[in-house]
Amino acid sequence: MELAIKSEAEAVDKKVAVEEKVKNGAKNKVLQAALLIPHFEDGNYIVGIDIQPGTYRTRKPSLNCYYIRLSGFGGTLNEIIASDITDAPEVVTIADTDKGFSSKRCGAWTQDLSAITSDQTTFGDGTFIVGTDIQAGTYKNSGSVNCYYLRLRGFSGSLDDIISSEITDYSAVVTIDSSDIGFKSKRCGTWTKVK
Secondary structure (H helix, E strand, C coil): CCHHHHHHHHHHHHHHHHHHHHHHHHHHHHHHHHHHHHHHHHCEECCCCCCCEEEEEECCCCCCCEEEEEECCCCCHEEEEEEEECCCEEEEEEEECEEEEEEEEECCCCCCCCCCCCCCCCCCEEEEECCCCEEEEEEECCCCCEEEEEEECCCCCCCHHHEEEECCCCCCCECCCCCCEEEEEECCEEEEEEC
């Protein structure tokens, strides 16, 4: 009887060990896959050497995140291609013609452009990818003072990528077209799809 209990206990231990290896193997594969996705942390980078051109995003809010795309390293205003300060998740496209990119207090930038929203019809502040994070449609916000929002045709941060924008102290209604690439919202409260 004692031998049967001991054998059964050993079998359970082996099963748990195998399950743990499978579980750890799955975690390692997820970790390895995540490491293969280009990403970088805050800092100053030379495009093409330290980081590659492409579209990157922060996946979490970061208080006073500041980023800047640069055409040179002389420190002049003329070398600023685009920049922004935000507290919300951000998306930026770094062009192959950019010389540098700098970020402070933003956390990790990644080319993992999968959805950061759990609901594509209700969202708060941030820069969102239409069709991934949010659905096209007509939205109304909960209203907030100094609400600023933009419909985007790209994520370069340049004026050329702005389809339309608005600053309001009242509740706003906006239609995001399926042809829009992105939507950006600052200090607007919650957006809810109405149509």
